[in-house]
Amino acid sequence: MIVVTLQRKKCIGCNYCVELAPAQFQMSRKDGKAVLLKSTEKKGFFTIKSQDHSIFDACEKAVEACPTKIISAKSI
Ligand code: SF4
Numbered sequence: 601m602i603v604v605t606l607q608r609k610k611c612i613g614c615n616y617c618v619e620l621a622p623a624q625f626q627m628s629r630k631d632g633k634a635v636l637l638k639s640t641e642k643k644g645f646f647t648i649k650s651q652d653h654s655i656f657d658a659c660e661k662a663v664e665a666c667p668t669k670i671i672s673a674k675s676i
Contacts, residue, residue: 604659606636606646607670617662617671624648624659 604624611633617625618634626635639646659673 601676602648602650602653602656602659603672603674603676604636604639604648604650604655605672606634606639607644608633608636608641608646609644610668610670612668614667616665616667620661620665621655621658624655625662 606625613627613632613634615627615634618627624637626637627633628635636646636648639648641647653675656673656675659671663671663673
């Protein structure tokens with residue numbers, strides 16, 4: 601399973617995650633921060649769990665590129 605999390609509050613809206621993993625991230629027009637698509641929120645952390653391992657590489661690139669280090673991606 602692939603688990604991706606986003607600590608959304610700290611997002612600075614640089615758009616890197618959207619460029620690198622557009623299937624998982626979009627920018628919000630409301631507040632200019634990234635949205636982790638289809639995620640659920642708990643205490644400020646937005647999470648998706650997916651059986652689709654093909655999303656991992658793109659998400660990992662977003663993890664590495666994010667300047668505020670608020671994305672994590674794990675394969676478990
Ligand atoms: S890469 Fe990080 S800081 Fe930049 S938009 Fe995505 S979540 Fe926000």
